[in-house]
Amino acid sequence: MKRGAIDFFFAPANPPAKKTRYEPSTQTSTHASYPFPIPHLPTTFTETLGFAPATDGKEINNKPDLDLVYYQPYIPTEIQAGLFDFLRQELPFYRVQYNITRGGVQTQVNTPRFTTVFGVDATSRFAEDGTLVDAKTGRKVESGKYKCTPRPLPQCLEYLCLLTEATTGESFNFALVNYYADGQDSISYHSDDEKFLGPNPAIASFSLGAKRDFLMKHKPIAPSSSAPIAEPVQLKLTLGSGDMVLMRGKTQANWLHSIPKRAGVDTRMGRINITFRKAMIKGGTENYHQYNVGNGGVYRWDATQRKMMLRGHGDSPLED
Numbered sequence: 001m002k003r004g005a006i007d008f009f010f011a012p013a014n015p016p017a018k019k020t021r022y023e024p025s026t027q028t029s030t031h032a033s034y035p036f037p038i039p040h041l042p043t044t045f046t047e048t049l050g051f052a053p054a055t056d057g058k059e060i061n062n063k064p065d066l067d068l069v070y071y072q073p074y075i076p077t078e079i080q081a082g083l084f085d086f087l088r089q090e091l092p093f094y095r096v097q098y099n100i101t102r103g104g105v106q107t108q109v110n111t112p113r114f115t116t117v118f119g120v121d122a123t124s125r126f127a128e129d130g131t132l133v134d135a136k137t138g139r140k141v142e143s144g145k146y147k148c149t150p151r152p153l154p155q156c157l158e159y160l161c162l163l164t165e166a167t168t169g170e171s172f173n174f175a176l177v178n179y180y181a182d183g184q185d186s187i188s189y190h191s192d193d194e195k196f197l198g199p200n201p202a203i204a205s206f207s208l209g210a211k212r213d214f215l216m217k218h219k220p221i222a223p224s225s226s227a228p229i230a231e232p233v234q235l236k237l238t239l240g241s242g243d244m245v246l247m248r249g250k251t252q253a254n255w256l257h258s259i260p261k262r263a264g265v266d267t268r269m270g271r272i273n274i275t276f277r278k279a280m281i282k283g284g285t286e287n288y289h290q291y292n293v294g295n296g297g298v299y300r301w302d303a304t305q306r307k308m309m310l311r312g313h314g315d316s317p318l319e320d
């Protein structure tokens, strides 16, 4: 029977397949530490990234100790959605659990988002063949140096890192990635002021996917008898897909930032955050690995079920 225009309108013969917003590259980044190979950026993305930053950065330094550069957006519009899909699909993610002891009481912390990390601190670098060598001497790093197995940046993040270095004039050796599955995933107020980053660290922070509020507040200032009680100094940036915020100077030493939980329509969508940072010493590599990879199972995006699915456990590498 012939289908009329009305039938076509109301009942498509096959539900439309979800459009893939990128054409995967056949080349991959591989490393003994990766649970599966990670495809290179599609060439359409690398070509379009030639036009990044898509806008000039705006300096935000009108509050005490604050030094930001806000690119709204940095990633060109045409590839924002595709790059989000690509990274969500192709990176390994973790849901890290760890214990903290406060006042002699141990409690388990469930990190309220998916995380992953690539990079090694400035005392080491990866040689062409993927082995770790001493940054100064070029000699092979002894196997016991790190408690974890550092992972090199895959080409897809290395490319974005190099671009970010060129834009900002800063240098980075780490990419930390957060995936907030929905509005219930979050990061609580903190500052990225660890000693292993050195003084006045620069951190470039990318957003892809759902819009989320990025809240900043000045760290408490010890009250002095002469000064009047100051209003808390705060700031809200609503980060959209493709945006980048460079935090630098005295920002980390004096400000806290967070992505609070949110209810509402857009918050059913996922959001990816990538931060590029520079760790100076071994402790930075171990800290980032512990809190962003941990020792639980690896998750990968399942395009059919449209959620992160547990793919394997522990450090045992998976075949793709």
Ligand SMILES: O=C(O)CCC(=O)C(=O)O
Residues within 6 Å of the ligand: 176, 178, 187, 192, 205, 214, 257, 258, 259, 273, 275
């Ligand atoms: O998701 C964000 O925009 C912020 C992430 C963050 O602050 C962090 O990973 O340290």
Ligand SMILES: [Fe+2]
Residues within 6 Å of the ligand: 190, 191, 192, 257
């Ligand atoms: Fe942070």
